[in-house]
Amino acid sequence: MAANPNSVEARDVAYHLHSYTNARLHQEQGPLVIEKGDGIYVEDQSGKRYIEAMAGLWSVAVGFSEPRLVAAASRQMARLPYYHTFTHKAHGPVVDLAEKLVTMAPVPMSKAYFTNSGSEANDTVLKLLWYRSNAMGEPQRKKVISRHRGYHGVTIASASLTGLPNNHRSFDLPLPQVIHVGCPHYWREAQPDESEDMFATRLALELEQTILAEGPETIAAFIGEPLMGAGGVILPPKGYWEKIQAVLRKYGILLVADEVICGFGRTGQMFGSQTFAMTPDIMVFSKQLSSSYLPISAVLINDVVFEPIADESNRIGVLGHGFTGSGHPVAAAVALENINIIEERDLVAHAREVGRHLQKRLHALAGHRLTGEVRGIGLIAGIELVADRETREPWQKPGALGALVNRELQELGVISRNMADAIAFSPPLIITEGEVDIVADRLEQAMDRAASQILTPVLAASAKR
Known part of the structure; x- marks a missing residue:
């Protein structure tokens, strides 16, 4: 939370009730304030740019700031x-x-x-x-x-x-x-x-x-x-x-x-x-x-x-x-x-073609130790995460692993959304194959980071035994 009581973050916490948000947690951590958008990108007030891999809420088909x-x-x-x-x-x-x-x-x-x-x-x-x-x-x-x-x-x-x-x-x-x-x-x-x-x-x-x-x-x-x-x-x-x-x-x-x-x-x-x-x-x-x-x-x-x-x-x-x-x-x-x-602009055909690439890149993560299932069609996809691939059991409680990977992904400059332990992707229809590659690469990095956090304590406990 920002210390300055006149900051956007502080005033947001003071006056704004958010949708789909833990209101008490929000009082502690505050918002990510987005200042502008362009194409598939949005930018926060510090100047950090993110690929908006959910097109906002599944919705910005033609990208941000279309003239x-x-x-x-x-x-x-x-x-x-x-x-x-x-x-x-x-x-x-x-x-x-x-x-x-x-x-x-x-x-x-x-x-x-x-x-x-x-x-x-x-x-x-x-x-x-x-x-x-x-x-x-x-x-x-x-x-x-x-x-x-x-x-x-x-x-x-x-x-x-x-x-x-x-x-x-x-x-x-x-x-x-x-x-x-x-x-x-x-x-x-x-x-x-x-x-x-x-x-x-x-x-x-x-x-x-x-x-x-x-x-x-x-x-x-x-x-x-x-x-x-x-x-x-x-x-x-x-x-x-x-x-x-x-x-x-x-x-x-x-x-x-x-x-x-x-x-x-x-x-x-x-x-x-x-x-x-x-x-x-x-x-x-x-x-x-x-x-x-x-x-x-x-x-x-x-x-x-x-x-x-x-x-x-x-x-x-x-x-x-x-x-x-x-x-x-x-x-x-x-x-x-x-x-x-x-x-x-024939964005439907574009979504079909680039969507094949998105599905291919995400399916390449099917062997990752946190991957339960990869699913999708066109430019909409989800990857469901599990702590145990054999039993399909979650980590800690349902949604905890999805939230962890989603946070890591945002740190890496990609905004997605987790529905419980499923990480969703629904980028603007204008996204390119090269930009899809960036999203997929950063997702893999986020999953690796999360895996090290949840598996290291388990390995340490096993070594003590």
């Missing part, structure tokens, strides 16, 4: 800095963005609805599902099935959809309308001698049994990330989404694809739904939609979802839902320009 996004925001700010979309009002940027998203969607979609974050978007999804069920004369159809370790946000509804314990503890969550089924993490969850296909079949059977136990007529939808991000970068096993969707179709249950992390090139295709052959009824976007330069998110719905909602709004006289900033003109203009850049 075209700054100019797009400036132009729109000067022309129409704000307007709303209530009561039949519209403006050019929101219409343009809605048209762009609906027409570029990988499956037929009908309408776009805009919110300000992925959490708000998934909260809206739950409300629209309930609204639709009432419109269809099925008031009992209110339950949504999600998955353990899935991440869908932190509002009351979206945190309920999230399947991570720390998003529920002491918040009195989840809501009773949300049901969680198994996580599709083959390395952790498969039974002995169970193939990927057998594992996927078992998860599909679990889903069907859950639907039957709850009553198919009570289930509105199933929500899932194409691949799980904040749960530790979990790729579904082969055949998983094919089998899950077959069950959903059998019982007439809608599929919601949470593309907040996967969308706009992260997996090496424009959408994660394409990568994993999903055909959702609802798609949710945020993060890379605007490279997070401004807060914006979107919910796409198909006609099967839209038509009953439109009828119900006509019956009542209004769709009684909305946000002051929904479809904000400046955010919409930036999102449009961001998508234009992704398309013009």
